[in-house]
Amino acid sequence: MNTIVISSQKELAEWRTRIESAWQKSVQSVIEVGNLVKQAKEQLGVSYSLLEAELPFSSTVAAFLIKIAENPVLSNPSYHSRLPNGYNTLYYLASVDEKQLVQQLENGEITPNFTLASAKLLREAQPKKTTTKVKFAEPKKPKTITYEVGSISIAAPANTDQFQVDLLKLLTKYGGTITHTHKDNSLAEWHRKIVHQQACEMIAQSEAGLQNISYEEIRMLEDAAHFLTKDKNQKNKAELVIKDELVIRTCLPDDYKDLAKIRALLGIEQVTRGQLKKWCIDNKVPNQFTELSSMDKELYIWEQVRLVAERKDVKGGLKRLKDMASRSTIPNIKSLAQRALKEVTRFDNKA
Missing domain, CATH: 1.10.10 (Arc Repressor Mutant, subunit A)
Structure with a gap:
């Protein structure tokens, strides 16, 4: 010691x-x-x-x-x-x-x-001292050559989770990979239809809890907001007076499919994205304008699932699901968003 x-x-x-x-x-x-x-x-x-x-x-x-x-x-x-x-x-x-x-x-x-x-x-001016590292040649790993097995068709699995576990075991055992196809008769397409059907059913159930607005109107406003975010739709402008100041804003064109209904619902003539956002927030309408961390409507999650399943707004729907799955302060909403995100990306090769 x-x-x-x-x-x-x-x-x-x-x-x-x-x-x-x-x-x-x-x-x-x-x-x-x-x-x-x-x-x-x-x-x-x-x-x-x-x-x-x-x-x-x-x-x-x-x-x-x-x-x-x-x-x-x-x-x-x-x-x-x-x-x-x-x-x-x-x-x-x-x-x-x-x-x-x-x-x-x-x-x-x-x-x-x-x-x-x-x-x-x-x-x-002194020469720098350098240390020469002796590098030993590492043995080259033999390159694994893989071969295509062919196309495998299966009956619709009763449990997709268990199916993927079994499939992963097989791939791991033989060092293989899989690329999911999305053809009409593919398992991924079958799963997409199942998820879409479930989303529509849950939306129908949730619609009964809405007040002062119908689900069709929510979807209509969501579509309009999505339309106004696209660069190609920025041409139609209107002069508006906001806080006693004349400003120019992008608005829905006169030939927009639901313009008359939206004007009647919002009670305004020129419909801009900002006005849509304000009206939805004021009336507590669940959509992309709502702060996702405090979103308390399951309907909105199922709406994102529908958008992804219908391939109508895959990028936006996935982004909002990811936000709610990670940021939501409401446990049941966060959990549902996580499960929904898992299902809509189950057969996504990039997932």
Whole structure:
């Protein structure tokens, strides 16, 4: 068991006195102090930090001094008269190649007047030490060649979850992959129709809970909002007065299929996306304008499933389902959105 011994104040004071006495900033004193600091560090152990706090120089300077003292050229007394006194300059010289350092001292290139800037340049001119990493050739993994098995047809599975588990086991066992097709007679298409049917049934059940608006009107407003977000539908403009200011906004064109019904429902002549949004929020109509984290209508989830299943707005429907599946603050809505998202992407090769 190692025992940590804290040195006495007397011992620390003795070291401090010796170091301070030697600290004259000549070459000889720099070397002497460097050696003393090194010895104190080795002998005092953990107590050195107590001494370090009382020294007439910083811990960085102490490290400089040790490096200088450890250099065999700089610590050689025969060269002391040729060296500059500054410890900063000596520190940079300590990083110069020893043979080069001796040569430049011998031929008079380094003198007591050698500057700190010159010492820095000399160190920077030193070739960088590079370590060569030995790379061992890794054995090449044999390339796996896969073969198409053919087309497999199955009866509609009673449990799609279990079917996919069984299929995954088979693929894992033989290192295979699968690409789902979406042809009319494919399993993915069968599943899409099942999901679409369920969505429509749930929408019909949820519609009974609506107030002041029908499901058909909700869908009508959703379609109109979606229409107004498309770049190609930005041509029709109208002048409106908003907060006593005349502005130009994109609005539904006169030939829009449900324009008359929407005008009657909203009670306005020119229907813009902003007006649609305000009316829906004011009347608490569940649609894309509602803050999804607080959406409390299951109807809206099933509406997104319908949009994806009908391929009417796959990108938008999936995005809103993902948002509710991750951001909803209502547990049952979040859970339903997660299950719905799983079903509409079950046979999606990108999922």
